[in-house]
Every structure is written in structure tokens, then in C-alpha cells.
Amino acid sequence: MTKIRIAVQKSGRLNEDSLKILKDCGISIDNGKDQLKATARNFPLEVFYLRNGDIPQYLRDGVVDIAIIGENVLVEKGKDIIIAEKLNFSRCRVSLAVPKSAKYDSIQDLKGKRIATSYPNTVKEYLAKQGVEAELHIISGSVEIAPNIGLADAICDIVSSGSTLFKNNLKEVEVMLKSEAVLAVSPKISNDCKEILKKIQFRIQSVLQGRRNKYVLLNAPNDKLEDIISILPGMRSPTVLPLAEKGWSSVHSVIQSDTFWEVIDELKQAGAEGILVCPIEKMVV
Incomplete structure (x- = not known):
């Protein structure tokens, strides 16, 4: 029997929200602690628990058929990946921030400055559209500390409530893009899995309509x-x-x-x- 393979974030809020919408869709998943793969009891579906940043490549290679992933990750690493459905949860924005004490009037103030980020492609594209050249420091992990230790003049990172920026004495100055969780589809998905995907989408749409x-x-x-x-x-x-x-x-x-x-x-x-x-x-x- 054909089973559709779905990737979800290994841990964190997106993991919890992803599993919740699958549960609300009536899909029961046997997932024990620290499992990297689980099978649904009542639906032809396998769940792969993966690092968020790795999911676009797994989709591209056809290792998984679909994924629940942040739209911001696709903008950064998977613009060629098709979005089948926007899911209306795990909303955030990808923003530029500078120290509270820094003078900031416009994006032009970042010309020649050092920007720490784990979203280099997103930053490059945004700055290019604004005609701004800056030096990028690519960091994986907490970038908020970079200005405080003299590594950068500004940062680009995900912002939800803004509390992390506040704690690190930073202020949000530019919103580059707004993001939410999406259902993404592998370009190598089989026809059989496309039929299963239709059933999943129908259930998701019914759940989202109810929530709205x-x-x-x-x-x-x-x-x-x-x-x-x-x-x-x-x-x-x-x-x-x-x-x-x-x-x-x-x-x-x-x-x-x-x-x-x-x-x-x-x-x-x-x-x-x-x-x-x-x-x-x-x-x-």
C-alpha cells in the first residue's frame, strides 16, 4: 500500500502545531520519544522528524513527498518548492534589527555595515532590491548576541513577539517578509501520493475553515x-x-x-x- 511521507520539524513550536493539525485531521500517529520516523495508525502516512533547514533538500530529492515547514525557510532555501496550502499558524516575520542606541532612518543606513544572519539569501535579495551593499556574517544559532560582542552592526532573524530582541537591547527596523507554516510538495511526488495529498488537503481545509x-x-x-x-x-x-x-x-x-x-x-x-x-x-x- 502506498504511503505518503511527510516531514515536520523535529522539535519546537512548529513541531507541536504540525502534529496538532494532523491530529485535528483525524490522523493518529504513533510517535515515541526521540523517534525520527513514525507511522499513522489510520491513514497511509509516514512522518519524518527533521531539522527545519534540511527539509527543502529532502523535498527536492524526493526523500519526503510533502512537508509542513515555515514559509521563511522556503524563501531562503527552497524557492523552487511548490506550496500547496498556507496553514495559518506559526506566524512570524523575518526582520532586520539594530541596537536601540543606533541611529536609524532608513535601509540606506546599513550601507557598508556588518549584518549577522542565518538567512543570507533572504538578506542579499532584500538589500539588492534596495540598492544597499553590506557585509554578511553567516551564523547558525542565536544571532541576537552578535551586536553586543562587536561581531555585527545589525542582525536579520525571525521575530515573533519581539521579546528576544528587547532582551538583547535591539530594535526591529525593517520587516523583510512575513511568514507562516505551509504545506510544501516535493517536485518528485508520485501520482499515487498526489491522490493521498488531495485527501489531506481536503481535511486541512476543513479544519482551517473551522478555526476561522x-x-x-x-x-x-x-x-x-x-x-x-x-x-x-x-x-x-x-x-x-x-x-x-x-x-x-x-x-x-x-x-x-x-x-x-x-x-x-x-x-x-x-x-x-x-x-x-x-x-x-x-x-x-
């Missing part, structure tokens, strides 16, 4: 029903059911998470009562 929406139930007086329905975006149109109490109806609909509070405020002002909000596990559209 909330299920809402509310009570509405019938004389305000039209106004309340007009506020609800819904999938097509909300479900309206009569309540036991005369003159009232129950309205069921779906609201996008990113506009949730604004819509709820409008619903209350329009006369909605007893608003109940539920998470959506999966949403098949």
Missing part, C-alpha cells in the same frame, strides 16, 4: 428578525426556527473569527438576546 469561524445561536424578536439577519454574514443564509415563546425565533449562523466582536456588538444593538457562541471543529464547504 464561530457558530452562533441567538434569540430574536420576530419584528427585528430582518434587521438581525441582514447583519449575519453566514455561509448562505442563517437558519431560523420558531421558539416556544410566541413572537420569538432562534437564529443559527456562522461568523468569521476576525470580525466576531464587531458583529456581536451589532447584533446586540439590533435586539438579539441569549447569544451563544460555539467553536467549530471542522467546516466542510
